[in-house]
Amino acid sequence: MHMADALISPVIGGTMWAATAGLVSYAAKKVQQDIDEQKVPLMGVLGAFVFAAQMINFTIPGTGSSGHIGGGVLLAILLGPHAAFLTIASILTVQSLFFADGGLLALGSNIFNMGFIPCYLAYPFIYKPLTKSNPSQRKIMLGSVLAAVVGLQLGAFGVVLETLFSGISELPFSTFALLMQPIHLAIGFVEGLITAAVVTFVYHAAPEILQKTALTQPLGSTPMKNVLVVLFILALFTGGALSWFASTNPDGLEWSIFEVSGEEELQASDEVHEFFAQLQEKIAFLPDYNFKQETPAAQPAATEPASDKSTAWPAVDAGTSVAGLVGSLITLLLALFIGKGLQVAARR
Amino acid sequence: MLKLESNWLDLRTLDELALQKTFIHKLNACTKLYTTLIFVVIVTSFSKYEVTGLIPLFFYPVALISLGNLPIHYLCKRLLMIAPFIIVIGLFNPLFDHVPVTAVGSLMVTGGWLSFVGITLKLMLTITAALLLVATTGINSICTALSKLGAPKPIVIQILFMYRYIHVLLEEFLTTLQAYHQRSFQNNGVHYKAWGSLLGQLLLRTMARAQRIYQAMLCRGYDGHIGISTAMVWTTQDKLFLFFWPVFFLFCRFVNIPQALGKLLTGGF
Numbered sequence: 001m002h003m004a005d006a007l008i009s010p011v012i013g014g015t016m017w018a019a020t021a022g023l024v025s026y027a028a029k030k031v032q033q034d035i036d037e038q039k040v041p042l043m044g045v046l047g048a049f050v051f052a053a054q055m056i057n058f059t060i061p062g063t064g065s066s067g068h069i070g071g072g073v074l075l076a077i078l079l080g081p082h083a084a085f086l087t088i089a090s091i092l093t094v095q096s097l098f099f100a101d102g103g104l105l106a107l108g109s110n111i112f113n114m115g116f117i118p119c120y121l122a123y124p125f126i127y128k129p130l131t132k133s134n135p136s137q138r139k140i141m142l143g144s145v146l147a148a149v150v151g152l153q154l155g156a157f158g159v160v161l162e163t164l165f166s167g168i169s170e171l172p173f174s175t176f177a178l179l180m181q182p183i184h185l186a187i188g189f190v191e192g193l194i195t196a197a198v199v200t201f202v203y204h205a206a207p208e209i210l211q212k213t214a215l216t217q218p219l220g221s222t223p224m225k226n227v228l229v230v231l232f233i234l235a236l237f238t239g240g241a242l243s244w245f246a247s248t249n250p251d252g253l254e255w256s257i258f259e260v261s262g263e264e265e266l267q268a269s270d271e272v273h274e275f276f277a278q279l280q281e282k283i284a285f286l287p288d289y290n291f292k293q294e295t296p297a298a299q300p301a302a303t304e305p306a307s308d309k310s311t312a313w314p315a316v317d318a319g320t321s322v323a324g325l326v327g328s329l330i331t332l333l334l335a336l337f338i339g340k341g342l343q344v345a346a347r348r
Numbered sequence: 349m350l351k352l353e354s355n356w357l358d359l360r361t362l363d364e365l366a367l368q369k370t371f372i373h374k375l376n377a378c379t380k381l382y383t384t385l386i387f388v389v390i391v392t393s394f395s396k397y398e399v400t401g402l403i404p405l406f407f408y409p410v411a412l413i414s415l416g417n418l419p420i421h422y423l424c425k426r427l428l429m430i431a432p433f434i435i436v437i438g439l440f441n442p443l444f445d446h447v448p449v450t451a452v453g454s455l456m457v458t459g460g461w462l463s464f465v466g467i468t469l470k471l472m473l474t475i476t477a478a479l480l481l482v483a484t485t486g487i488n489s490i491c492t493a494l495s496k497l498g499a500p501k502p503i504v505i506q507i508l509f510m511y512r513y514i515h516v517l518l519e520e521f522l523t524t525l526q527a528y529h530q531r532s533f534q535n536n537g538v539h540y541k542a543w544g545s546l547l548g549q550l551l552l553r554t555m556a557r558a559q560r561i562y563q564a565m566l567c568r569g570y571d572g573h574i575g576i577s578t579a580m581v582w583t584t585q586d587k588l589f590l591f592f593w594p595v596f597f598l599f600c601r602f603v604n605i606p607q608a609l610g611k612l613l614t615g616g617f
């Protein structure tokens with residue numbers, strides 16, 4: 001579920017970075033207030049534990065395939081939401097740096113999808129109300145599976161939305177959602193079962209470990225219905241705000257959502273938009289390489305100002321394309337040649 | 349099992365590469381972190397049909413690999429491990445975007461293929477940039493740079509702590525899995541009956557280790573505060589590096605170098 005930089009736009013990446021930075025600061029403040037000095041080494045070592053545990057193959061009975069653990073819900077159960085969120089953020093940072101698993105620009109999105117959702121939504125609103133402070137084996141099983149399934153469903157949907165709004169992939173929303181959601185339903189189910197198995201084992205072997213976090217102040221005293229309503233409004237707002245923001249940005253961000261559905265609900269045609277459109281015209285430093293012959297039906301509602309088509313590259317012109325290709329090859333050869341030269345210079 | 353082992357080896361390889369003393373390694377961490385972030389933002393800011401404009405940006409990884417004395421085959425291996433999923437997502441583009449946008453000779457190229465090539469190039473550039481940052485800087489210096497950037501102290505300490513114990517735990521996991529596999533008749537994963545006990549045992553051992561670490565810290569005077577070194581020396585090389593590359597990236601963003609070069613050579617002007 002790690003998103004890569006190749007499929008994300010700077011606008012979406014930057015927005016998610018900002019949101020995640022705020023969440024990390026909030027979680028850090030909460031952990032510092034916690035004054036439990038023991039948590040510092042515990043968080044570090046548990047982070048390493050989950051990092052390593054993600055590499056273990058668990059055979060899924062009756063399928064012949066194997067699954068992995070993500071560890072978000074497990075960490076929240078062991079550490080509580082704030083410390084768990086910081087721990088997942090650190091795991092994802094190391095994965096993105098050392099294994100290029102998830103891009104640097106996409107790190108904000110990844111921390112949100114795989115950290116915020118399990119720690120601040122699935123754990124407090126699903127696992128905790130179900131298990132309360134006196135869990136039984138059945139409650140742990142139900143809570144873990146439900147929390148993991150819902151967490152991964154929301155996370156996968158986050159990936160679908162962020163990729164869609166980035167407009168790099170041409171995958172239609174429905175196709176992408178149909179690719180992502182069912183597979184993550186299975187993954188979530190297996191993740192929940194593994195989490196339940198581990199938590200049950202710990203519950204029998206060393207119950208005091210679980211009691212510590214179970215007795216902390218619950219986050220999720222709000223009824224589930226209210227949470228869902230808030231989430232729904234948040235999703236609508238984010239969708240609307242992001243699409244408006246992206247349609248007024250000078251990146252030439254294309255809207256697959258419009259191209260796919262032809263829907264025009266996300267129209268932003270007020271004075272503010274006008275102002276941004278004019279501003280964009282001033283700061284759009286590059287000709288809008290818009291060489292799709294758009295049919296009127298596929299026209300985005302909030303189109304970017306038309307650019308001078310005569311400067312657009314490449315028009316369907318074989319000559320220009322050949323020039324581009326030849327130029328690219330020469331540039332690559334030059335890069336390799338200069339690289340070799342630098343290598344020789346560095347050895348001297 | 350294999351995955352655990354190969355990942356551990358990869359981590360160690362990167363750690364060893366970061367210990368070198370080349371010109372790039374000597375630059376301070378902030379310089380490299382800022383440059384990498386600017387690079388990633390510039391690369392991703394190219395719209396999906398701008399393919400040729402991305403090519404000159406390969407100068408950056410090539411220069412860093414050459415000056416930083418890094419093994420290219422290692423970077424390629426990582427690239428191949430990450431690429432498949434993104435390539436598959438990218439391959440949907442030619443299926444959904446049939447609008448012809450350009451032609452090479454008599455061959456019509458659709459928008460989908462063009463954006464697919466763009467995604468592949470962006471993938472190569474962004475992945476190598478992240479790996480190069482670690483292979484020339486190392487985790488300790490990156491954490492110093494992160495705290496300089498204003499990252500909250502708890503997260504920086506958490507990354508440092510976690511990274512330190514990854515090696516220890518990976519070794520322990522390997523031993524445990526080896527013992528498990530030698531006592532079981534299947535070698536492809538952990539049987540569901542052992543899910544809880546195997547991972548649970550490892551978890552309890554990890555918690556006990558955390559307790560011992562905490563005691564060791566107390567013995568060495570830990571009072572709840574961990575200091576992070578934020579000393580950072582800015583040399584002329586740093587300033588030049590931090591000036592040259594972003595200017596070069598921006599130049600690549602504004603001017604399509606290959607297109608201009610191609611026109612010059614094919615007499616297109």
